[in-house]
Amino acid sequence: MIFAATPPETPGNTTRLESSTREIVNKLGDEDVQRILGRTKADIVNDMQHPEDVHRVSRSLLGHEDLIRTVQPEFDGEQTRRELFDVGSIEQRLSILLGIKEQEVQSQMDTLQGIKNLQEHLKGQESEIKELDPSFNSAELEEGLKLAIEVIEAKDVLAKDMKSPEKAGVMRRALDKLTSFPKKHPIVTTLLVAALAAGGMAGGLYLAGNWELFLTNVGLGKILGSAEGAGEMIPPTLYTPPHPGGGMLDMPPPSSSPTPQPGLGTIT
Amino acid sequence: MNTLYLFADEKQLFDKLPNELKEGWQVEEETLSFEDSDVHRKMRMRFFRIHDPKLETFCDQAKKADSVEELANLVQETDLSAVNDADLMELFFVLGPEPLTLVIQNLLNEISADSDLEDLAALTVIRNSLLTSLQKQSV
Numbered sequence: 001m002i003f004a005a006t007p008p009e010t011p012g013n014t015t016r017l018e019s020s021t022r023e024i025v026n027k028l029g030d031e032d033v034q035r036i037l038g039r040t041k042a043d044i045v046n047d048m049q050h051p052e053d054v055h056r057v058s059r060s061l062l063g064h065e066d067l068i069r070t071v072q073p074e075f076d077g078e079q080t081r082r083e084l085f086d087v088g089s090i091e092q093r094l095s096i097l098l099g100i101k102e103q104e105v106q107s108q109m110d111t112l113q114g115i116k117n118l119q120e121h122l123k124g125q126e127s128e129i130k131e132l133d134p135s136f137n138s139a140e141l142e143e144g145l146k147l148a149i150e151v152i153e154a155k156d157v158l159a160k161d162m163k164s165p166e167k168a169g170v171m172r173r174a175l176d177k178l179t180s181f182p183k184k185h186p187i188v189t190t191l192l193v194a195a196l197a198a199g200g201m202a203g204g205l206y207l208a209g210n211w212e213l214f215l216t217n218v219g220l221g222k223i224l225g226s227a228e229g230a231g232e233m234i235p236p237t238l239y240t241p242p243h244p245g246g247g248m249l250d251m252p253p254p255s256s257s258p259t260p261q262p263g264l265g266t267i268t
Numbered sequence: 269m270n271t272l273y274l275f276a277d278e279k280q281l282f283d284k285l286p287n288e289l290k291e292g293w294q295v296e297e298e299t300l301s302f303e304d305s306d307v308h309r310k311m312r313m314r315f316f317r318i319h320d321p322k323l324e325t326f327c328d329q330a331k332k333a334d335s336v337e338e339l340a341n342l343v344q345e346t347d348l349s350a351v352n353d354a355d356l357m358e359l360f361f362v363l364g365p366e367p368l369t370l371v372i373q374n375l376l377n378e379i380s381a382d383s384d385l386e387d388l389a390a391l392t393v394i395r396n397s398l399l400t401s402l403q404k405q406s407v
Contacts, residue, residue, distance in 0.1 A: 151311045151315050158401035170271075188391070191371070193346045196346075196362075214339055214340055
């Protein structure tokens, strides 16, 4: 398969963090676990079934670094903080920061009210997070949530515009017209299906490193100016907050050199 | 549908068409704008929703593609006839107005019949709707 199941922003980090956290809990004595985590070691071990459970434990362990180093001398608090608070998709980061399941975050992200709840929740947790990680900055996440609200609102405007008395008939005819496009204007259909290919992978899948090559192969490189331009117009990956220091437009590395497929027709 | 929503530079191309082609068509200058960005496109994709079984099947097949070439073939074999309006607009929304503008500009250079203008009008109406929804969203 040419798709990878994990976003590129988190290669190996979560796994390292999880295995490290499990090791620490396993090596700590029963009394220490009870004191730090407020529950028996057996309960904690038993409960660490899902990544978010492990992340909650990782977070609770921060601040007890001297004790942790007695059982895991190589423990790096800074690395743990980075992996906990700075890496991953917006949903992954909010899940860790707010201590709620990623699925629940995804569900909340689907509605305006849910996103507003997440914004409030994040504000409420910020001071506590900063105690654990003084360098934590919520601005990027807040910006991501704000953008999510803007996009939902834009979709709402579009849906209303399509149904408005002034536009409904015209839109209907315009979209009807599209049904005759595949033969006459293959590029329009190809653009839409390429968008579908990109959007259809929004469940966490992405076209690893081959997106520009793919767009060139379907003949979009010509109309979009270049393979690079095509990649910019239809990005294959989900929104994720940027890497630390990467800036808002930080992108995964480009693919290998695309090879145009000859004879894919005229732009129509 | 006899109105074309064209940007000023596009209108200049339209104005150069023979009078017999332009007859019966009205041009409204497209004044809405949207500066798209990678961040915005990705977020639009985050909220991408389709319901048509045909499109869902396509997505399932796309995920199983073993090579770029296989996916490219799949895309080129897929047509969107009979896909419902809401799903089509989802696709246009993910795409955004910029690629449509490129298609519109290319079409304007190749107009030779009234049916070409009908196709063009359809695309400009859709672009106008996209711009209406996105105009305050520039990032």
